[in-house]
Amino acid sequence: MLDDFFIRALIAGLGIAIVTGPLGCFVIWRRLSYFGDTLAHSALLGVTLAYTLEFNIAFSVFIISSLIALILIQLQKRTNLPGDALLGLLAHSSLAVGLVVIGFLTFIRFDIMGLLFGDILAVTVDDILIIWIGGPLILLVLKLIWKPLFASTVNYELAEAEGLNPDRAKAIFTILMAGIIAISIKMVGLLLITGMLIIPAAMARNISSSPQSMVIYSILGGLLSVVLGLFTSLEFNTSSGPSIIAASLFLFILSLLNIKQSIKLKN
Amino acid sequence: MTSNQNILVKLNQAGFRIKDKWLVKGVSLQIEKGKIVTLIGPNGSGKSTTAKIALGIYKKIDGEVEKYTNKVGYVPQKISIDWTLPLRVKDFMVLTENLKDEDINEALSLTGVIQLKNKNLGDLSGGEFQRVLIARAISKKPDLLVLDEPVQGVDFTGEIALYKLIKKITDELNCGILLISHDLHTVMSATDHVVCLNGHVCCSGSPMDVAKNNEYKALFGEQAFQILSRYEHRHDHIHTNEGEIKKN
Numbered sequence: 271m272l273d274d275f276f277i278r279a280l281i282a283g284l285g286i287a288i289v290t291g292p293l294g295c296f297v298i299w300r301r302l303s304y305f306g307d308t309l310a311h312s313a314l315l316g317v318t319l320a321y322t323l324e325f326n327i328a329f330s331v332f333i334i335s336s337l338i339a340l341i342l343i344q345l346q347k348r349t350n351l352p353g354d355a356l357l358g359l360l361a362h363s364s365l366a367v368g369l370v371v372i373g374f375l376t377f378i379r380f381d382i383m384g385l386l387f388g389d390i391l392a393v394t395v396d397d398i399l400i401i402w403i404g405g406p407l408i409l410l411v412l413k414l415i416w417k418p419l420f421a422s423t424v425n426y427e428l429a430e431a432e433g434l435n436p437d438r439a440k441a442i443f444t445i446l447m448a449g450i451i452a453i454s455i456k457m458v459g460l461l462l463i464t465g466m467l468i469i470p471a472a473m474a475r476n477i478s479s480s481p482q483s484m485v486i487y488s489i490l491g492g493l494l495s496v497v498l499g500l501f502t503s504l505e506f507n508t509s510s511g512p513s514i515i516a517a518s519l520f521l522f523i524l525s526l527l528n529i530k531q532s533i534k535l536k537n
Numbered sequence: 538m539t540s541n542q543n544i545l546v547k548l549n550q551a552g553f554r555i556k557d558k559w560l561v562k563g564v565s566l567q568i569e570k571g572k573i574v575t576l577i578g579p580n581g582s583g584k585s586t587t588a589k590i591a592l593g594i595y596k597k598i599d600g601e602v603e604k605y606t607n608k609v610g611y612v613p614q615k616i617s618i619d620w621t622l623p624l625r626v627k628d629f630m631v632l633t634e635n636l637k638d639e640d641i642n643e644a645l646s647l648t649g650v651i652q653l654k655n656k657n658l659g660d661l662s663g664g665e666f667q668r669v670l671i672a673r674a675i676s677k678k679p680d681l682l683v684l685d686e687p688v689q690g691v692d693f694t695g696e697i698a699l700y701k702l703i704k705k706i707t708d709e710l711n712c713g714i715l716l717i718s719h720d721l722h723t724v725m726s727a728t729d730h731v732v733c734l735n736g737h738v739c740c741s742g743s744p745m746d747v748a749k750n751n752e753y754k755a756l757f758g759e760q761a762f763q764i765l766s767r768y769e770h771r772h773d774h775i776h777t778n779e780g781e782i783k784k785n
Contacts, residue, residue: 299622421632424624425616431592431683432633433607478623479657 276504278398279390279457283496283514285401286454286466289408291489293450294471295481296443297464299423304354305342306464308361309451312338313460314368316452317385321378322371328400328452335448338364388459388511390503397456404453408446415439420481459511469518470495476525491521543569544605545681545713546591551600553586560586562599563737566730568681568713573704575716575724577747578734579756584717585614587734588683591715606681610674612667614685614717620659626669627654634677644676645669647702649695663690671699675706682706685717696720700727721757 297306316331323330338360345356372380384392412419415438422429422436429436451463458466474487499514506513545568552562561583568574568591576584589595592611593604618624630641645651648668653661661669667690674682684703688696700723707714718724724731725744732741733753740750747753 299619417633424618424622424629424632425613427589427594427613428611428616429633430594431589431611431613432609432677433593434633475621475623480623480625480628482628484623 275391275393276500278393278395279500279510280497282393282398282401282457283500283510284493285398285405286450286457287470287492287496288489289405289450290454290466291470291474291492292409292412292485293446294467294469294492295474295485295488296419296423297447297467298471298475302447303464303468304357304361306447306451306467308342308357308364309335309338309447310455310460310463311361312364312368313451313455313463314385315364315371317455317460318368318371318375321380322375326400327456328397328404331455332448332452334364335451336445339444339448383509384459385455386459386461386511387509388455388457388462388514390457390500390510392456401453401457404449408449411442412446415442419443457510458514459509462511462515465515465518466492466495469515469522473518473522473525476522491518495521543571544603545570546605546715547601547603548587548591549601549603551587551590551598551602553590553595553598559736561590561734561736564590564600564732564734565738566732566741568715570680570713571707571711572729573707573714573716573727574730574732575718575728576732576734577718577721577724577757578739582734583736584734585685587732588685588715588717592683606679608677608680610677610679610682612670612674612682612684612687614689616670618658624658625654626650626656626658626661629658629669630673630676632673636676640676640678644672647675648672648699664692664695667691668695668699671703675710678710679712680710681713681715683715686719687716688720703727 297303312335313331316334317327319325319334320327320330342356342360345351345360346353349356372382381389383389418429418434418436418439421432421434422439426436450467454463454466470491471484471488473491474484478484478487495514495518498517498520500510502508502517503510503513547567548564551564553560554562564583564587566574576587578584586595590598590602591604592609593602626645627641630636630644641654642651645654648671650665650668650672653665653669658666658669667688671684671687674684682703687703688699691699703714703716704727706712716728725748728744730741731744731747733739733747733750733756735756739752739756740747
């Protein structure tokens with residue numbers, strides 16, 4: 271019936287979707303989709319580092335992504351360049367440096383397509399462990415910082431004035447972003463992680479009226495995308511990342527139809 | 538340092554600048570439990586900046602701020618909320634603190650917007666939103682309320698009612714209030730202490746003291762003085778035991 275590798279991919283994918291759901295909502299609310307992209311692009315450097323030093327990939331990606339986030343914060347303080355220019359600079363230069371380093375590592379055979387777009391065949395039991403330990407950990411921390419993070423997303427000054435320490439929450443959230451990219455890179459691929467974060471959340475926005483319901487719909491949308499995407503991937507022998515993202519796009523389009531209907535009903 | 542237990546916030550020669558441009562400097566004031574301190578001054582005189590210094594929003598400041606409470610309710614002058622967030626009034630009420638449903642209902646009823654509880658925040662009118670902002674600030678029963686032009690956009694009858702409410706809340710909760718208002722009428726009738734700003738403290742004291750001050754007159758003109766004299770005239774008679782009005 272189902273192959274072992276497929277079951278592993280399914281377990282891993284579902285674990286990722288539960289975490290990208292709520293994080294993705296914050297990415298949309300705080301307008302961080304390009305920031306997510308930047309961290310994801312820098313992940314390639316993390317992967318090459320992991321291969322060179324024979325290190326765990328998730329751990330190495332986590333370190334490099336956090337580092338890039340730190341550099342970004344410093345650049346924002348020290349230059350007058352606009353935020354999107356800095357993000358583009360970091361995203362593409364870290365991707366370029368990563369690719370150059372790969373060029374030097376001729377003794378290792380890289381599956382570039384797998385890195386960029388995800389590979390379900392590559393998911394090991396270790397990866398599942400990392401996802402199912404790291405994922406709940408990310409969710410737990412997110413729950414702890416939810417109040418200050420959400421309040422400062424709505425209005426920074428209110429959160430600051432009423433003693434919630436939004437700066438700390440923002441810093442922790444950045445680390446959580448690096449964390450989710452680290453644990454999902456093998457599965458979704460570094461070019462598509464941001465899609466996994468924002469498309470289910472965007473779909474959820476279309477059909478929800480409160481922050482809590484948006485988080486729940488976002489998780490459900492992500493889970494459904496993983497299941498749909500992986501079965502498609504198995505059926506048509508396509509890469510796992512694009513299949514999952516295409517499935518989430520399909521759900522997003524469905525949610526748009528739902529809006530149209532409710533507008534019609536109103537009139 | 539003072540040992541006065543009633544002090545909630547104390548500013549000592551506080552100021553804030555962006556690069557070399559001072560937004561406000563040399564402000565000293567203190568807010569005590571159960572007292573209303575009002576900041577007045579023309580546009581750009583540093584009223585909101587002073588409030589933000591007191592609240593700890595601005596951190597790199599000159600001078601000193603001592604804040605003795607973290608139970609703060611804040612109604613900012615300007616609030617830019619991203620309407621892409623799905624946010625209902627009742628979600629907004631629990632933004633910074635978890636509240637019981639009855640506390641949310643009570644606060645929304647007090648400011649007259651209980652019927653909006655399940656509405657999307659983006660669908661409210663300016664005045665309605667202002668009432669929700671006030672409800673949110675008082676619902677957490679704060680020690681310190683900072684109200685930056687709290688009744689802007691509220692209709693005339695609502696304005697009077699809200700100021701009455703604010704006064705009532707101060708008495709009930711025994712909280713301190715830092716109020717920023719353009720309405721000199723309100724300032725003169727409900728305030729314990731007035732600080733008149735114009736980039737620095739022009740003058741401060743009881744409403745009467747400030748109104749007599751020449752700098753205040755120079756800033757606000759003769760009309761402001763008229764308001765005060767009208768206020769004074771309310772007291773130009775006394776009521777006798779028989780209920781008759783007797784001129785002084």
